[in-house]
Amino acid sequence: xxxxxxxxxxxxxxxxxxxxxxxxxxxxxxxxxxxxxxxxxxxxxxxxxxxxxxxxxxxxxxxxxxxxxxxxxxxxxxxxxxxxxxxxxxxxxxxxxxxxxxxx
Amino acid sequence: xxxxxxxxxxxxxxxxxxxxxxxxxxxxxxxxxxxxxxxxxxxxxxxxxxxxxxxxxxxxxxxxxxxxxxxxxxxxxxxxxxxxxxxxxxxxxxxxxxxxxxxxxxxxxxxxxxxxxxxxxxxxxxxxxxxxxxxxxxxxxxxxxxxxxxxxxxxxxxxxxxxxxxxxxxxxxxxxxxxxxxxxxxxxxxxxxxxxxxxxxxxxxxxxxxxxxxxxxxxxxxxxxxxxxxxxxxxxxxxxxxxxxxxxxxxxxxxxxxxxxxxxxxxxxxxxxxxxxxxxxxxxxxxxxxxxxxxxxxxxxxxxxxxxxxxxxxxxxxxxxxxxxxxxxxxxxxxxxxxxxxxxxxxxxxxxxxxxxxxxxxxxxxxxxxxxxxxxxxxxxxxxxxxxxxxxxxxxxxxxxxxxxxxxxxxxxxxxxxxxxxxxxxxxxxxxxxxxxxxxxxxxxxxxxxxxxxxxxxxxxxxxxxxxxxxxxxxxxxxxxxxxxxxxxxxxxxxxxxxxxxxxxxxxxxxxxxxxxxxxxxxxxxxxxxxxxxxxxxxxxxxxxxxx
Numbered sequence: 001x002x003x004x005x006x007x008x009x010x011x012x013x014x015x016x017x018x019x020x021x022x023x024x025x026x027x028x029x030x031x032x033x034x035x036x037x038x039x040x041x042x043x044x045x046x047x048x049x050x051x052x053x054x055x056x057x058x059x060x061x062x063x064x065x066x067x068x069x070x071x072x073x074x075x076x077x078x079x080x081x082x083x084x085x086x087x088x089x090x091x092x093x094x095x096x097x098x099x100x101x102x103x104x
Numbered sequence: 105x106x107x108x109x110x111x112x113x114x115x116x117x118x119x120x121x122x123x124x125x126x127x128x129x130x131x132x133x134x135x136x137x138x139x140x141x142x143x144x145x146x147x148x149x150x151x152x153x154x155x156x157x158x159x160x161x162x163x164x165x166x167x168x169x170x171x172x173x174x175x176x177x178x179x180x181x182x183x184x185x186x187x188x189x190x191x192x193x194x195x196x197x198x199x200x201x202x203x204x205x206x207x208x209x210x211x212x213x214x215x216x217x218x219x220x221x222x223x224x225x226x227x228x229x230x231x232x233x234x235x236x237x238x239x240x241x242x243x244x245x246x247x248x249x250x251x252x253x254x255x256x257x258x259x260x261x262x263x264x265x266x267x268x269x270x271x272x273x274x275x276x277x278x279x280x281x282x283x284x285x286x287x288x289x290x291x292x293x294x295x296x297x298x299x300x301x302x303x304x305x306x307x308x309x310x311x312x313x314x315x316x317x318x319x320x321x322x323x324x325x326x327x328x329x330x331x332x333x334x335x336x337x338x339x340x341x342x343x344x345x346x347x348x349x350x351x352x353x354x355x356x357x358x359x360x361x362x363x364x365x366x367x368x369x370x371x372x373x374x375x376x377x378x379x380x381x382x383x384x385x386x387x388x389x390x391x392x393x394x395x396x397x398x399x400x401x402x403x404x405x406x407x408x409x410x411x412x413x414x415x416x417x418x419x420x421x422x423x424x425x426x427x428x429x430x431x432x433x434x435x436x437x438x439x440x441x442x443x444x445x446x447x448x449x450x451x452x453x454x455x456x457x458x459x460x461x462x463x464x465x466x467x468x469x470x471x472x473x474x475x476x477x478x479x480x481x482x483x484x485x486x487x488x489x490x491x492x493x494x495x496x497x498x499x500x501x502x503x504x505x506x507x508x509x510x511x512x513x514x515x516x517x518x519x520x521x522x523x524x525x526x527x528x529x530x531x532x533x534x535x536x537x538x539x540x541x542x543x544x545x546x547x548x549x550x551x552x553x554x555x556x557x558x559x560x561x562x563x564x565x566x567x568x569x570x571x572x573x574x575x576x577x578x579x580x581x582x583x584x585x586x587x588x589x590x591x592x593x594x595x596x597x598x599x600x601x602x603x604x605x606x607x608x609x610x611x612x613x614x615x616x617x618x619x620x621x622x623x624x625x626x627x628x629x630x631x632x633x634x635x636x637x638x639x640x641x642x643x644x645x646x647x648x649x650x651x652x
Contacts, residue, residue, distance in 0.1 A: 058588055069613075085522045086588035087330045087563045094612075094619040 004048040004056055006063045010073035013041035016101035023099060024092045031081040031089060033096040041074045050081035062086050063093075070097045111280040118143045118282060119305060129258045129301075130290060131308045136166035139306060141174045143282050144246055150199070151244040151276065154184030155267040155435070156206075156319055156474075157407045162286045162310040163248040164189035172197055179203070181242045183231055183268055183435075185210050185472070187315075194223045203242055204472060205229045211469035218470070218543055228470065228549060230477045232439045235268070238275035247276040247283045250314045253294050254287040258301035261294035264408035264416065264431035265316065269299060271436045277303035288313040295428035318410040318646045320386045322360035325631045330520050330563045333612065333622035335361035336369055338450065338518055340615050341566045342559055343370075343379040346492035346514060350382040352442040352479045354451020358518045360390040362450070364627040367397040384442040384479075387412040387423065387431065389645070393628035393638045395422055405431060406438040406475065411649075415642035435475075442479040447492040448514035449479040453551060454523065455531050458579045458591065460554030460569055462517055463536040470539065473551060480552040482513045496558060499570040512570065515552060516559040521587030528589035529562070530582065554578075560585055564592070565611045572608060584609040 014037070024032045039045060046063045066072075070093075077096065084092070107113075121142040125135040140163075144150070152167065153160045167175075168189055178199040185191065185207040193199040194217060203226035207214045217223045229237070238244065249272060252263035262269050277283050284306040285299075335358060342348065343362075353359040366380055376399055383403045385391070389412060394400055403423055408416070408431050416423045416431045426432045442449065453462040464471050486493075493511030500512050519529050540548035560567045560582060567581040576599075584600035586592030603609045612619065629635045632649045 061588060061593060085330075085520075085526060087521055088328070090587075091330055091333060091563065091619055091622060095622070098618065098620050 002050050002053040002056075004050070004059055006046045006048070006060060008044045008064070008067040010042055010044050010067060011071045013073035014071070014075050014097065014100050016103060018100045018102050021096060021099035023095050026080045026082050028082050029084055029088065031079055031084040031092055033092050034078040035096045035100055036076050037074050037100065038076050039074050044072050044075055044077075046077040046079065048079045048081060050079075050083070052081070052083040058086055062089050066090060066093045070094065072097050072100070075100060115280045115282060118145070122282070122306060126306055128256055129305065129307050130256065131306050133162060133308055133311055136163065136308050137169040139284070140167055141170050143284075144170070144175045144178070146176045147179065148245040149179045149181050149242060151182050151238075151247040151272050152180060152190065153247065153249040153268060153272055154182050154186050154190055155265065155407060156184065157265040157267060157316050158250045159187055159315050160248050160250040160286050161187060161189070161315050162308065163250075163284065167198060167248070168192050168196060170198060181234070181238065181244055183234055184208070185214060191217060200224055201226055203227055203229065203234065203237070205231050205234045206472040206474040208471055211471040215468055215470045215539070228472050230473045231435055231475045232443070232478045235271045235436050238271065243279045243281065244272070244276045245281050247272050247281060249273065249283060249285045251285050251287045251299065253289050253291045254285060254304070254307040255291060255294050255301070258285070258304035258307055259294050259297045260285055260287065260299035260301075260304060261296055262298040264413060264433060266298055266433045267407040267435045270434060273299050273303050284308070286310045286314065295430070296426040298432070316410055318649070320355050320388050320409045321411070321645065321649055322355070322357055322388075322390055323632055323649060324360070324364055324390065324627055324629045324634065327357055327361050327364070327624070327627060329622045329624065331358050331361045332365065332624065332626060333617070333619070334358055334518060334520065334561055334563045335365050336617050336621065337566055337612060337615065338362055338516065338561050339365060339370055339375070339379075340373060340617060341610055342514065342516060342561070344373060344375055346448070346495055348379050348448045348492050348514065350446045350490070351380060351448040351450065352384045352446050353388070354476070355386075356452035356519070358452050358520075359450055360388070361627070363388060363390040363394055364629055366394040366399050367628040368626050369621070370399070371397070384438050384446055387416055389632070389635050389643055390629070392635050392643060395419065396638050397628075404438050404441050405433040406435045407433045410646050411644045414644060415639050418642050439475050439478050442475070443481070443483045444486055446479070446513070447490055448516060450516040450518055451476060451480065452519045453517055454527070454529070455534050456517060456529055456560065456582065457531055457534050457554070458582055459575070460557040460560065460578065460582060461534060461550050462552045462557070463534045463549060464551050465534070465536040465539055465549045467535045467538050467542070470549065473549070476551050480515045481556045482515065486511070486513070496570055499568070512558060514558045515556045516561060517552065517557055518561045521562050521564060521589050521592060528591065530586040530589045530591035532591065562587060565609055565614075568608050568610070571606065577603065577608065581608050
C-alpha cells in the first residue's frame with residue numbers, strides 16, 4: 001500500500017452544487033473515487049491509497065491533467081485504488097467531476 | 105522432341121502408385137501414410153491446409169509418419185501454421201522450406217525454429233499474397249485439405265468453414281497437382297458441392313472430426329469502460345462524420361464494443377442505416393444485437409464461427425448461404441472484398457510507433473500477418489467512388505484537383521494506451537525491428553504501415569493523420585492520443601493543443617461524449633447469455649463461454 005496526497009490550486013470552482021458523490025469499485029485494475037465539496041473554491045486535493053507502489057510520478061501527471069481539464073475547485077477526491085491503469089483513473093476522475101456538476 | 109505433358113505424365117504415375125491404397129477414391133485412415141509415401145516426391149511443394157477454423161489434422165499426423173528415405177525436404181506452402189504437427193514435420197526433416205501467412209498459436213516455436221535454422225523461410229505473407237503466389241510461383245504439387253463430408257465421387261462439402269479450400273484446390277488441381285481430402289464422414293450425397301469431385305483424387309474418412317476453435321467470440325462481460333469510451337469515440341468521431349457503411353472489423357474487444365454499442369449509443373445518435381450496414385466479417389456473435397435491431401444489411405465471411413451455425417442458417421438475408429442453408433465462406437473472396445469494397449478497416453494492434461507503423465510482433469514471437477495488412481491497406485487499384493473514400497481523399501489532399509484526386513480507404517487503429525500486462529501500445533521503436541535484425545530478415549514484419557493508417561483512436565482521443573501536413577505534426581498527433589505511456593508523456597503540449605484546435609486531435613469532450621456514458625449498461629449485451637437471448641436461442645456458444 002502507498003498513500004499519496006496531491007494538492008492543486010484551480011482556475012475556478014467546480015460546476016454544480018452536489019456535495020458528495022461516489023463512483024467505481026475497488027477491484028483489481030479498478031478504483032473507487034469519493035468526492036466531497038469541502039474545500040475553499042480555488043483548491044483541490046486528491047488523496048490516493050493505492051495497492052500498486054512506485055507510480056507516484058504517473059499519478060501526479062494524471063491528476064495534473066485532470067485538474068487542468070476540469071478545474072474541480074473546492075473538491076476533495078479520495079481514491080481507493082486496486083491497481084487501475086492511468087486511462088481508467090482518468091475516466092473515473094472525469095466521471096466523478098461530472099457527477100458533482102449536478103445540482104443536488 | 106519437346107514434350108509438353110511431363111507434369112501430367114508424372115502425376116498420372118503418382119496417382120497410379122497411390123491407387124494401390126484406395127478403393128475408388130476412398131482411402132482408409134490407416135493407409136494414409138503409405139498413400140502419402142506413394143504420391144509425394146522429395147522436394148515437392150505441399151499445401152497442408154491450415155485455415156483459421158478447420159485443420160487437416162489427420163493428414164498432418166500421417167505426414168509426420170512418412171519414411172524419410174521416400175519423402176523429405178518438402179516445401180510447405182500453407183496459410184496457417186497452427187498445429188504442433190505443422191512444425192514437427194520440420195523437426196523430423198520431412199519438410200525443409202516454408203512459405204506461410206499466419207502462425208498464431210505456434211508463433212513462439214516458429215521463431216525459435218527459424219532462429220535455430222530448423223526451417224528455411226521463404227517469406228511470411230498476407231493471405232491474399234500467398235494465394236496469389238499459388239498461381240504464379242508457389243503452385244502446390246500436392247494439397248492435403250479438410251472438409252466435412254465427401255461422396256464416393258470425391259465431391260466435397262466443406263460446411264460453413266469453406267475458407268481457403270476452393271483457392272488451394274483451384275491452384276493444385278488445374279496445374280496437374282494431387283488433391284487429398286480428409287473428411288469427417290463419407291456419405292452417399294453431400295449437402296452441397298463446395299468442391300467438385302473431379303478436382304479431388306483421394307478421400308479419407310477421419311477417425312474424429314477436424315478441430316475447430318472459436319476464434320471470434322468476445323465475451324461482452326470482459327469489455328472495459330475504457331474500451332466503451334474508445335468505441336464511442338470511434339462511432340461518433342469516425343463512423344458518423346464519414347458515413348461509413350461498408351467496413352471490416354478486427355477481432356479485438358474494442359471493435360466488439362463498437363458492435364455492441366450500435367443498437368444503443370449509435371441508435372441515440374440516429375445513425376441506424378447510415379453506418380455499418382455492409383460487412384466483410386466473420387460471423388461475430390457480438391454483432392447479433394445490431395443485426396437483430398435492423399442495423400446490418402449484409403455480411404460476407406472469411407470463415408465461420410463455432411456456435412453461430414443455426415443463427416446464420418435462420419438469417420440468409422444477412423449471410424451468404426448455400427442451397428443446404430449453411431454459411432458459405434471464402435477467404436480469398438472476402439479478403440478481396442475487404443480490400444476493394446470496404447471503405448474502412450478498424451482493428452487493434454500491439455505496438456504503434458511514432459510514424460504510425462504497427463506490428464503484432466514481439467521479440468520472441470512471429471505471429472505472421474494473416475489478413476490484416478490487406479484489410480488495413482489503401483487499395484491503390486480502387487476506382488469506384490464513395491462518400492467516405494472521397495472525403496478521406498479530400499482531407500489528405502485538399503488542394504488537388506477533385507477529378508484527379510485519389511480517394512483514401514480509412515485505416516483505423518483502435519486500442520487502449522496500455523494493453524495486456526500494462527504493455528504500452530505506443531513505442532519509440534517496434535519490437536519487429538529487433539526481431540528482423542535477430543533473424544536477418546530483409547523486411548521487418550510490419551502489420552500496417554504508417555502511410556496507410558488514417559486514424560488512431562484511444563481512450564484519450566482520435567488522431568486524424570490525414571490532416572497532418574508533415575512528419576512532426578504526425579508524430580505529435582500520435583503522441584497526443586498516447587495517454588500516459590512514455591510516448592504520450594513525451595508530447596509537445598503546445599503543439600498538441602494547436603493540432604486539437606485544427607481538429608487533428610479530438611478529445612471526448614470535443615465530440616460531446618459524456619464520460620458517464622462510458623458504462624457497461626450502454627452495451628446492448630453484457631454477457632454471452634445476453635447474446636443467446638438476442639438471437640432467440642439460435643446462437644449456441646461453445647462450452648468454454650458458458651458460465652450458467
